[in-house]
Amino acid sequence: MASPAPTYTLSDFDFELPPALIAQHPTPERSASRLLDGRTACPADRIFRDLPALLDPGDLLVFNDTQVLRARIFGEKASGGRLELLIERVLDAQQVVAHMKVSKKPAPGARLHLAGGAAGGGFDAILLGRWPDADGPLFRLALHAPDGATPWELMQRHGHLPLPPYIERQQAGGQDPDAAEDAERYQTVFAARPGAVAAPTAALHFDPPVLDALQARGVQRASVTLHVGAGTFQPVKTENLAEHRMHSEWYDIPAATLAALERCRQRGGRVVAVGTTTVRTLESWARSGQAQGDTRIFITPGFEFQVADLLLTNFHLPKSTLMMLVSAFAGYDQVRQLYAHAIAARYRFFSYGDAMLLQRQRP
Known part of the structure; x- marks a missing residue:
């Protein structure tokens, strides 16, 4: 008889993070950030521009093309x-x-x-x-x-740009100055649809040379839209995860992307979700059948993923819904080990931090 699935509480997603590892500024070049390849039990330390070599011809990268508002x-x-x-x-x-x-x-x-x-x-x-x-x-x-x-x-x-609360850009009066680096770098190179108050941070690492290398390798691209809300930074306050009320965000999956997903499956390629917002969008569609609407989907360990095979994501806040999502995707124990490795190896955390590549755990 199979053992029952573990029940997780809020405390299970807590960890100690040295404040010095919270990235306050982006790297000089987008693709110069570090990339932790966490697809196997033995993680590998890489640079983000190595990503094309880690994917296969016929894979499909799905981006969130939302644009951050000066909100x-x-x-x-x-x-x-x-x-x-x-x-x-x-x-x-x-x-x-x-x-x-x-x-x-x-x-x-x-x-x-x-x-x-x-x-x-x-x-x-x-x-x-x-x-x-x-x-x-x-x-x-x-x-x-x-x-x-x-x-x-x-x-x-x-x-003004709504920078995350852990990025310190303060001047007299407590207002955030609009630094030139933030105006450029707290926005993806393919941002197209205005509506977000936070950037889809895993996509911030992509630049034209990396996109060109992916195309040359035969990796396909498609986009979805999820307008990231401020709720992404709100802490979960209930120890019992079932009592948490998830914030609502609007999403849209174009017909062209739905067709690209189907072609990817037919050729045996892998769907690579760029960021947790893309995962939430794809899984909301898979569960509801609706290609557009509002979603409150809350993904915790035990969730059955239907679309994404790989996940490219940054390192997330302790006790956050995003920490729960990545734990559900790659496995709780695997993610704990990867975070311990990242802290020991001095990876940079959160929005302007480094990235990791995860593989969906199979039952």
């Missing part, structure tokens, strides 16, 4: 109290959904002055209420610009 906007309440918005989603030509950081939350109907307000070269917003319901974690706002600019245009004019 962080500073302002104040009518009373003068400072606030910060992180626009998570654009609903229409005027309304947005956003996280709000403020000492005391204003009431529905309150007018907020953003980027100096309408009288100071910025714009105003009216707070409409919580979203998606009265207990929702986000706020729905109507933006009012003097010239009728759309939310997209207002973010481009007045917004």
Whole structure:
């Protein structure tokens, strides 16, 4: 009789990480980052530009082509109290959904002055209420610009890149400066569809020379879109994983990508998911049959993957949903060993850190 599958709790995904290993800046070249080949019991230390040699002709790389918005906007309440918005989603030509950081939350109907307000070269917003319901974690706002600019245009004019909380870019007032390196490097070279507040970080390592080498080797490419939300950084607070409420993110899989996936299977190639966001997108489609929509998929050990064979991913936060996903994909014990190796070998962690290549564990 087979032994029962282990039951995991939040504490099982914790680990000690020296703060010095949290990457604060990208490597000088995208593909110069390190790559831990963790497909077998004996991991191999490589450089990311070695990736093409690790894949086979006929394999299919699937990228997330989302583009990070300049979604962080500073302002104040009518009373003068400072606030910060992180626009998570654009609903229409005027309304947005956003996280709000403020000492005391204003009431529905309150007018907020953003980027100096309408009288100071910025714009105003009216707070409409919580979203998606009265207990929702986000706020729905109507933006009012003097010239009728759309939310997209207002973010481009007045917004700041929403760097992850563990990347320190602080100046007077606590606002993030828009460093040139971040404007270029906290965005993938193939970002095409605006809507994310965090980058699909595994894809940040790709540059034109690596893409050219992959094409020359006969590795195919396809794309999906998942607009990464700020919830990707929110810690899991319940020891019992079944009690965690996963954040919602919008995804889309084009018909061309669905066709590419089918051709890959027919020729016996492997599907290589670039990043956990791509895995979540592909597995959401596999489970629901819907090529577009919102997903709250929460992947933990015991999950049965249906699409991805290999996963290219960065190193993730302790106790995070992403740590749980990679453990489900490659096996809990394997991932623990890989993280121990990465820490001992001084790999760089998180968004601007290094990457690893994982193989899906088979039952």
